[in-house]
Amino acid sequence: MNIKQFMAQDHRDCDLLFAKAENAAANDDWTAASHAFTEFVHAMERHLGVEEQELFPAFEEETGILTGPTEMMRMEHEQMRTLFAEMKEAMEQQNSDDYLGAAETLLIMMQQHNMKEEQILYNMMDQRLPDEVNDWQKKFKGWNKK
Amino acid sequence: MRADLSLQQAPPFSVPARFLVSAPLFGLIAALVLLWHGPEMVSHRWTPEILAVTHFLTLGFLAMSMLGAMMQLMPVLMGMVIPRAVLFSSVIHTPLFLGSLSLGMAWLFQINQLFIVATVLLGFSLSAFIVVVSDRLLRSKNRHATRSMMLLALLALFITASLGIYLSLGHGVQTFQLARQLTGLHLSWGLIGWVLLLIIAVAYQVIPMFQITDEYPVSHQRWMGWSVFAALLCLSATHIWSLPIVKIFASTALIACLIIFSLTTLWILHKRRRQLADTTMRFWQLAMVSLLLLAMVWSAQAYIKIDMPALLPGILMIHGFAMTTVNGMMYKIIPFIIWLHLSVHNKNLRDKGERESQVKVPHMRKIIPEAASLWQFRFHMSSLILLILASVWPLLFFYPAAIIFAAAQLFLLFNLSKAVYFYNMKLAELSSQY
Numbered sequence: 001m002n003i004k005q006f007m008a009q010d011h012r013d014c015d016l017l018f019a020k021a022e023n024a025a026a027n028d029d030w031t032a033a034s035h036a037f038t039e040f041v042h043a044m045e046r047h048l049g050v051e052e053q054e055l056f057p058a059f060e061e062e063t064g065i066l067t068g069p070t071e072m073m074r075m076e077h078e079q080m081r082t083l084f085a086e087m088k089e090a091m092e093q094q095n096s097d098d099y100l101g102a103a104e105t106l107l108i109m110m111q112q113h114n115m116k117e118e119q120i121l122y123n124m125m126d127q128r129l130p131d132e133v134n135d136w137q138k139k140f141k142g143w144n145k146k
Numbered sequence: 147m148r149a150d151l152s153l154q155q156a157p158p159f160s161v162p163a164r165f166l167v168s169a170p171l172f173g174l175i176a177a178l179v180l181l182w183h184g185p186e187m188v189s190h191r192w193t194p195e196i197l198a199v200t201h202f203l204t205l206g207f208l209a210m211s212m213l214g215a216m217m218q219l220m221p222v223l224m225g226m227v228i229p230r231a232v233l234f235s236s237v238i239h240t241p242l243f244l245g246s247l248s249l250g251m252a253w254l255f256q257i258n259q260l261f262i263v264a265t266v267l268l269g270f271s272l273s274a275f276i277v278v279v280s281d282r283l284l285r286s287k288n289r290h291a292t293r294s295m296m297l298l299a300l301l302a303l304f305i306t307a308s309l310g311i312y313l314s315l316g317h318g319v320q321t322f323q324l325a326r327q328l329t330g331l332h333l334s335w336g337l338i339g340w341v342l343l344l345i346i347a348v349a350y351q352v353i354p355m356f357q358i359t360d361e362y363p364v365s366h367q368r369w370m371g372w373s374v375f376a377a378l379l380c381l382s383a384t385h386i387w388s389l390p391i392v393k394i395f396a397s398t399a400l401i402a403c404l405i406i407f408s409l410t411t412l413w414i415l416h417k418r419r420r421q422l423a424d425t426t427m428r429f430w431q432l433a434m435v436s437l438l439l440l441a442m443v444w445s446a447q448a449y450i451k452i453d454m455p456a457l458l459p460g461i462l463m464i465h466g467f468a469m470t471t472v473n474g475m476m477y478k479i480i481p482f483i484i485w486l487h488l489s490v491h492n493k494n495l496r497d498k499g500e501r502e503s504q505v506k507v508p509h510m511r512k513i514i515p516e517a518a519s520l521w522q523f524r525f526h527m528s529s530l531i532l533l534i535l536a537s538v539w540p541l542l543f544f545y546p547a548a549i550i551f552a553a554a555q556l557f558l559l560f561n562l563s564k565a566v567y568f569y570n571m572k573l574a575e576l577s578s579q580y
Contacts, residue, residue, distance in 0.1 A: 015358050015419070016358070016419055018358070019358045019419040019420045019421075022420060022421075022422055023420065023421040023422065026421060026422045027421075075493070078493075079489055079493075082489070082507075083509075086506070086509065097511055097516070098509070098511075100422065100511065100516075101509035101510055101511030101512060101516075102509045104424070104509070104510050104511065105481075105482065105485050105509045105510045107356065107358075108356065108478065108482045108510075109482075109486070111355040111356060112222045115222060115223070115351075115355070116222070116225070119225050119288055119290075120225050
């Protein structure tokens, strides 16, 4: 599986976890919401982590582009992390309006980010990098053990 | 590297905002014209007042918001950048605004010269938009079905605008004969070609993304745009030559497309992974139900030859389908881009070391509260039901329909303007917190 296929599928998987947490929060089931949210953030951090630590550096090294798309993507990752923190805070306070508001903002942020990656960046990576650069898929699968 | 450019952030806030906030202003003007002229104006389809209201809605509300939304969405959906976005949006927005206003006034006050003013302004605005955006789309490397459908929609807009200019000159220039027989073509290319195709193109991408649903079936995405376009071409041919079989065939194909698209969308939404029924989702559902009703009305007219109220298809298409979709999208676009621009501004201030503290940027529901959009949705839906009733019993329902329609547009204008005001306040507040 190449980078685009693998990572695009992971985007879809993360979306499902996002929906699970949002559904629970919308029903004021905070125990289930908290579990699902932890699962979601974990999956997201694994995705973002593999990109930031393995794929982006490999791409930057190969192309010599340090201030291009990867820099933009890193900035958007930070914006997403700010929203994770906001969602977490709302969840701890069991404030569903704040949770759902931050979650909706994250959803749009995340989807437009994924789209840029899937339509542009991953294609560029698949053209320039070998499929198994830095053993990234192995590291992705072993992420839980870190 | 060219592709780098397309990863850059959205255009400045003022670019989409000026279009989106202008739209309900025209909706409100249209509603006031209804109130001013009363139920006599709906005696038949082509009274000057109805033509004025129709164009306030199709140009002032729909074209206005659709062009604005395209400028915002295309960099993200299509990976393309519109050069000098602020300048370009002014060059498009100002003549579109003034042109739509002049065209409506030309009919309301029967001032022939205003038709010429409107023709020049609208012709300039729309052609500049079509040329620049088509050029960018043709050069985009994106191969999603949305791209070809957007190109078809722009071609349909070009045909609509050309026919419109020709018709408008018939009103404005004494020596020019009014080509009334082209009205049906102008209307079909505008509403089915441009509006429907663009909304389908956008739905293919935004519904699965923002409601977390399955994708539309691949064959649906591949054939829908071309089928609608081809059926429209056939229908156009029947305006020139008498081809009764082609006419039945093309109408059937179009009705089938409307039914397939609306039912698929309703099904996909029904099976969505997000259980949360946000306001935008309700707008989508209402829009699809309207489209389905339109298909039924159209079938009744085409096959059983039942006489339907003259304005019913227009109400279902313009208000029920198109304005509903756009209204729903506005509640995603405006709060999100406000959040996005505020967070980028916040980050820039922090990076420059002008401020140390973390300031929380308000999330989308703080920018337009869910209750505000939900109530506006209820007004919008009530106005649709009343307008449908008014098309059958104008004497009873005309004024309630016009009043609730005005209220729904005023409410939308209020929600959007308040969000823009909030943005400006927050921007100032963020900058002042060192």
